[in-house]
Amino acid sequence: QSALTQPASVSGSPGQSITISCTGTSSDIGSYNLVSWYQQHPGKAPKLMISEVSKRPSGVSNRFSGSKSGNTASLTISGLQAEDEAEYYCCSYAWSSTYVFGTGTKVTVL
Amino acid sequence: EVQLLESGGGLVQPGGSLRLSCAASGFTFSRYAMSWVRQAPGKGLEWVSGISGSGTSTHFADSVKGRFTISRDNSKNTLYLQMSTLRAEDTAVYYCAKDMGRLVDTVALDYWGQGTLVTVSS
DSSP: OOOBBOOSEEEEOTTOOEEEEEEOOTTTTTTOSOEEEEEEOTTSOOEEEEBTTTBOOTTSOTTEEEEEETTEEEEEEOSOOGGGOEEEEEEEEETTTEEEEBOOEEEEEO | OOEEEEEOOEEEOTTOOEEEEEEEESSOGGGSOEEEEEEOTTSOEEEEEEEOTTSOOEEEOTTTTTTEEEEEETTTTEEEEEEOSOOGGGOEEEEEEEESSSSSOSOOEEEEOOOEEEEEOO
């Protein structure tokens, strides 16, 4: 149950698009279309942004999109806004009904 | 409105025990799996444990297996985490989170509590 690998930080200017990668293995991301993404602002609880690789829960902006290829999942934020500055975590289903989170990526809006 | 309210955190000595509770409201509690997720100070999220809606199926991260027990009382809409043989590395904010499905198999935790801090120190 090793943590999924994410870049420590990603930055972009307002209006730009950024992509955060999440790399796992054939035992987690590579085996299941069960990847979610969470946004966490400092001192706050995480918020679900994407489920099942690419599904947006009700109320989440369509500027957020998810995808997966092989053992790597990705979250793209388009039209970057100041309010998007936060920590982002991916999460994947692993074997035997366990979940594994990514290492986290700090998004900075320049 | 869905609400999750954790309680039971505090300071405990290494080797000690603690029970966390999570009171749920605003949804049919028994229909959904629940998870505990923790976050050590300044660190990332770590999934700790999950339990099915019926309570018959439980799952644990390797880091807590054999030391933590998860349970639920669907008549009281409450989730529990019994922690024993606590170590310094268990120090974290513990969140309870509602799953979008009945089993621990969606990875979609759509509602979270505000967390309760557990500090393991002598």
